[in-house]
Amino acid sequence: MSIQDLIAEFAGWIIFFIVLIVAYFTGxxxxxxxxxxxLAREDELRHIRVIPVKRPPRVFCDQHLVVGSVVVSSNAFTRFLAGFRNFFGGNVRSYESLLDRARREAILRMKAQAEEHGANLILNVKLETATLGNIHDPRQAAQNATVEVLAYGTAGKIIQKPKA
Structure with missing residues (x-):
């Protein structure tokens, strides 16, 4: 068996691993x-506080509903690792990063909308998460794992009382 025959025999596997390596580095x-x-936008919007309380303080005015929504998808390498992990069982850490980025991005978009209204506080913040595609079904391992996170709350201003 010659080298050319070996390459022809394993060409599918070689292409598969090349695609996997490219997906790892680009992902x-x-x-x-x-x-x-x-991180940069969290630093820029640090002045807008997010508090999960239901009742606003008495000095809270100019209230608006603010919403931030994001859809984030996994890459091919993450899906491959998750499919492998689902086969053997255990914690799928590659999807934890996906959810973390989605939550933080949704909150940032909500804060950006609050900033447009001149708010300095967002109260009663809620997060809703939806999985688009079945990430736990091994038969659908090739399917793209995608999550949507919706962050919403009541934005407003806290009026500072003048010091006497």
């Missing part, structure tokens, strides 16, 4: 870029 790069963007 890692994109995730790091997204986290850097999240």
């Amino acid at each position: 890692s790069r994109d995730e790091k870029k997204h986290y850097a963007s999240i």
Whole structure:
């Protein structure tokens, strides 16, 4: 058996691993870029506080409903690892990062909308998460795992009383 015969025999596997390696590096790069963007915007919007209380303080005025929504999808390498992990069981850490980025991005979009209204506080914040596609069904391992996170709350201003 010659080298050419071996390459022809394993061409499918070689292509599969090349695609997997490319997916790993591009997915890692994109995730790091997204986290850097999240950190920068979290720093910019730090002045808007997010508090999960239902009753506003007495000095809370100019109230608006604010919403932030995001849909984030996994890459091919993450899906491959998750399918492997689902086969053997256990915690799928690759999807934890996906959900973390989605939650933080939704909150940032909600804060950006609050900033447009001139708010400095968001009360009664709620997060809703929906999984688009079945990430736990091994028969659908090739399907794209996608999550949507919706963040919503009541934005407003706290009026500072003048000091006497």
